[in-house]
Amino acid sequence: MAYTSFRDDRGGGQSSQHRVTSRPSPDNEAWETLRNAQGTRRQSYAAHDVIYFEGDDANCLYEIVSGAAMLYKLLPDGRRQVVEVLGPGDLFGFDMDAYHDCSAETLVATTALVFNRRDIEASSAAQSHLTRCALQQVCAMHDHAVLLGRKSAYERVASFLMRFVPDRGTPTCKGPDDEEHDEGTVTLNMTRQEMADYLGLTIETVSRVISDMKRKGVIRLEKHDKVVINRICSLCQLTGAHAD
């Protein structure tokens, strides 16, 4: 499939529960102050709204309040790569250069805070928070590079699912609380196409892997975008991050 232009907005979309991994919290008052600065505004988007396009002028920094968004890049022949999936608290849009290096689109209905570039640059406390977020994003991108460069389709999907399980699959993961009942439910909030473009696969491969996991009893589905993981530890073994 190839992407060339806009998508139509289909309204609706339930509230998201995205990326549960810890992200830097703005520990100081300065960020709170900035949220109420005169240049700052609050913006609402429907599901699959375009926030900006690659190449647009980059004057604003966005912080997701609720919902979820993705950043993606297109090749001229229509191939798409989703480079980041973002949830509440994540910052994006401040692309170093004068123009955005990616397009940004919501996954579900989303509200975001839109900061003025000038305001951020003026506050050193704001800068500090921005730095922390940027460094954290770099780490996330490193993990994703491993996924894209070295993992099998199966491992990619498993890693993707584990990403939304709180406190599990992380280096500090202590295993299940209850050895026998190690279930978890994750809501994807993404179409198969979006997942495929994030994982560097095709829609068919993603679908096949998910079906296969279902067949093997690793997961079960409710409504295509709600995945119940039967044994979280089993799924985690499939991510490639553990010595079998």
Next chain:
Amino acid sequence: MAYTSFRDDRGGGQSSQHRVTSRPSPDNEAWETLRNAQGTRRQSYAAHDVIYFEGDDANCLYEIVSGAAMLYKLLPDGRRQVVEVLGPGDLFGFDMDAYHDCSAETLVATTALVFNRRDIEASSAAQSHLTRCALQQVCAMHDHAVLLGRKSAYERVASFLMRFVPDRGTPTCKGPDDEEHDEGTVTLNMTRQEMADYLGLTIETVSRVISDMKRKGVIRLEKHDKVVINRICSLCQLTGAHAD
């Protein structure tokens, strides 16, 4: 091939000419001051020295003065992904968390400045430079995600080679100065294995693609790691970044 532990140091290694794309310059005096701070020291490494390992404590920020280095991650079964290739002026090692998320290794003989974490955090001007570098790294990682997720082996190698050609293949590229003579020479400073692990390929595939480019007259080789590009524009067409 699998990686498990140290490599022996083979000395030597010529001076590098790495990543010619523009990177943020520390525009203020503050960074210069920091270079001479008491906590800052200058360190020399031989080719293929390990600077630190994934999981080590992260107390220092490194700036490459001359030479080149790479950051990589390993999966438990030995698969390796090189996530960044760094040249003079690049910063690394400041990984947000208390531990390094990647291993760092030199590609050639390298000298680096080693800053104290405390010193960086104390200076807001230093923070500002760090932020700029981090944001620029995020953009670079986005490009690399596209390469790993969506490009063919041929396109990956072509993109990789173009990366070292100054002022070409960038959005602002104005084409060749001289339509007839559009040659360029790049020194790789990396083994085939390192290239393969950076591009998400195998050593054999990298070798084959390079041989094929040679056969097709796109490039020619001098000594395996010195590539003469016969027509830069032709190579650029092969990166996938242009509409055929």
Next chain:
DNA sequence: CGGGAGGTTGATCACCATCAACAACCGTGG
């Protein structure tokens, strides 16, 4: 009930990984 988008499944193919052998290169030591 009908239409359309999104998702699943099947058959086939191509690209790249894998396995294996060989060649080129380089320093060492006879």
Next chain:
DNA sequence: CCACGGTTGTTGATGGTGATCAACCTCCCG
């Protein structure tokens, strides 16, 4: 000088994973 062993790179044969092409299903909403 050449023989050598080790490392790195090249080339060939083969196979598997995931892409592609195509049909069908399912859910939703009118």
